[in-house]
Amino acid sequence: ASKAQVHLSEESIEECKDLMEVLDMLESLSIPSEELDNIETLEQAQMVLLKQLAKTSDRTQWTPESAAGLMKSVLEKDRVSREELCYHFEEASRYVDELHDSAKQQLESNISRFQDLLTKKLEQLKDDACHILVAGETSAGKSTLLNLILGEDLLPYSLLSSTSTICELKHGKQEKIRAFKQGDPTGYVEVPLQGSKDDRMKELSNFVYQKEGRDERTFEYNKVEIFLDFPLLEGGITIVDSPGVGENEQLTEMVKQYLPNAFAFMYIINSANAGGVQPDRLGDLLQALTQERDPDQPPTFDPKSAIFVCNKWDMVPPKEADEVWEDTIKKLKRCWPDLDESQVFKISAKKASRARTQADYITKDFENLLNGLQNLLPVGLHAKVELNYRWLTHLLGRSSFHLQVMLGNLVDKELPVIEQERANLVERLKKLRTAADSAYKKMKQYMQEKVEDAVKDLREYLSSEEIRSWLDEWDEKELPDNDSWTVVDHLTKKTVEERIQQTISTWDQHRDFFSKLRAAMMQQFRTEFNLVEEDIADIEEKMVTVGQQMQMSDASRPGRKVGNSMFYVPEYSTSNLTVGQKIALGAASPFVIPIGLVVGLFALPAAGAMAIRKKAAHKKQLQAYRENKAAYMTQFAKDTLQNFVSDENLHRVVRQQVESTSDYMDRLFGTIPQLIKSDERLINEGYKLWKEQATALKEEHYLPSLITCEKIRGEVDCCYLTTIRQYDIEYDNLLDREMIGCGNFSDVYKAKMNSA
Secondary structure (H helix, E strand, O other): OOOOOOOEEEEHHOOOOOOHHHHHHHHOOOOOOHHHHHOOOOOHHHHHHHHHHHHHOOOOOOOOHHHHHHHHHHHHHHHHHHHHHHHHHHHHHHHHOOOOOHHHHHHHOOOOOOHHHHHHHHHHHHHHOOOEEEEOOOOOOHHHHHHHHHHOOOOEEEOOOOOEEEEEEEHHHHHHEEEEEEEOOOEEEEEOOOOOOHHHHHHHHHHHHHHOOOOOOOOEEEEEEEOOOOOOHHHHHEEEEEEOOOOOHHHHHEEEHHHOOOOOEEEEEEOOOOOOOHHHHHHHHHHHHHHHHEEEOOOOOHHHHEEEEEEEEHHHOOHHHHHHHHHHHHHHHHHHOOHHHHHEEEEOHHHHHHHHHHHHHOOHHHHHHHHHHHHHHHHHHHHHHHHHHHHHHHHHHHHHHHHHHHHOOOOOOOOHHHOOOOOOHHHHHHHHHHHHHHHHHHHHHHHHHHHHHHHHHHHHHHHHHHHHHHHHOEEEEEEEEOOHHHHHHHHHHHHHHHHHHHHHHHHHHHHHHHHHHHHHHHHHHHHHHHHHHHHHHHHHHHHHHHOOOOOOOOOHHOEEEOOOOOEEOOOOOOOOOHHHHHHHOOOOOOOOOOOOOOOOOOOOOOOHHHHHHHHHOOOOOHHHHHHOOOHHHHHHHHHHHHHHHHHHHHHHHHHHHHHHHHHHHHHHHHHHOOOOHHHHHHHHHHHHHHHHHHHHHHHHHHHHHHHHHHHHHHHHHHHHHHHHHHOOHHHEEEEEEEEEEEOOOOOOEEEEEEOO
16 A cells, blocks of 8 residues: 555554554555564554654644643632632621621521631632542552553552552652551651652552452551652642542542542543443442531532543443443433533543553543543532632621611611511511421421332332342352352342342332432422522511611612722622522532442341341351352342341332432521521510610611621622633633623623634
């Protein structure tokens, strides 16, 4: 073939399976003969072709330095947003410090520990640390992939060992290892990281890998910090390489501790495994986001800031690739909230590494993954700033509301109309409390009825002849065996539990029962909660207007101009955010744990478990098992299923599926009594003051505080518009701008989009 007839592409090179065919292609490309003489294998020949492709490709070649530059740009934008918001948090701290005690007490009755929270959230905003958590199944190739991304073979990898502790990769001019010992948070061992690549790998292996006894509960080090002078780690980025999920309970707990406050999450799937992604292990991580925590400190992690990497994709048979991909997406969507397919990538880290090191070529799959990583970080960083902004506006909004009502209360007590209006408001709040309790009970009753329906349907399904027949089918070749009955007993129980788990997952998949149940619960919740919410909004609006016979200064009027800003910020009222949104600010939406988490979720009733264990402990049990494994498994599965379909276990499975949604509703409904109590206190507070005291409070405290509060609120809103809010079209991307209109809410331009 002539040179003109050779059309190189990554796909055509991959399809070449004959060494002579590749050598012919290389010869037609005028590759020097001395270079051809050194080629002995097909892989070497393909690398030479990739080198040639890299020279002729017009694709931008990725380097660690170029990736670091993009990351720095993202981190700098985040730093500017955080610094400006920090300034407003400090302003707000000074403002609440100077509030009159009565205003502080009122705010405390509405937002508990608000001053402590101000301090804590300010510390969070000042923290530059940016953790990217890398997790995955055992032997999925995390270390290989990280070496590829970092651009250097630093982390050791072996088929005989996997990461045994948390490894934090941080930036440091002096490269070193700092290993923290178990049970001693202040004690650590520090050694320099130097010498050849092999020397560095060997040194690291001593601290991060445990080749034997990995099923033991403890490892000598619980965390290892690795300081590296890599551009990608500059600016506060910390890459957290974690132990394999599901290998043992303690290692998995290490990973779960990091996830809630990670800014980005990369989960590695071993595509070479039969069945691909293991939803139960991924779902186990999700529990870290649903476990009980401080309700005022929700996790900053956003599920959208996660990507999933199907590694070892080259080991998936080509004829099965589409089916495996669809199955992987399907499983991920069932156990990860609002997953988008753009969050999932496929790659062979080993092939991509060879292409990069031997041919200086970036494979398309690796390039796609790098683009995904670059888009990943901004999502997590923005979530941190956005949540803190929303909380601050909530705090200032409630304080402003309190002050306005307090000012309205400071009127002449001899006005009978005003007194009657206030009495009416107090009575309405009492009725609202009763109505809220009734709505909550109605909601819980509705949920209980739906749970009972689910339990009934699941019991009928598990008791069907179809399922019982399926539990009778066992292939003896695939059943566990060991000289220790303890081991066999454990493995057989696990095998049966996994089959029951699969059965329940199939039931939910076919019925779509739980997703429909959660949707119905949320719809019922919105109906009941919105009725209460509307009453609260109406009452609070009247609380502000009744008896308010004072004029606000220009600084606090609607549509005021704040500082030198180009924006006019409209009055922040209940029409912008509903009361429910305000009291739920910062609350994470309910996460859903996959139904597959049955293993370890249910426990056999005590009597049944004792009977089975006594039987299993019989001296001749191992011999009997080996004589007819299938018969043993059939009987064991029958006994296990019979014990499992108890009311206690089935209710536990169903409630676990609606628990996060139920807790979310409980939390919102739980804020209503506190809000009503706070409003009742606010209404009655003004009656405790004599006229002279009221006048002094108004002129010396309440009115100046309200003016300051409104000023800070306006500045915070401007900060949001200019540095925090994410726009579909960035102002700087508009070319040839021509203003054609302006108003209090926005400016209108005629412009061209910069498509570069």
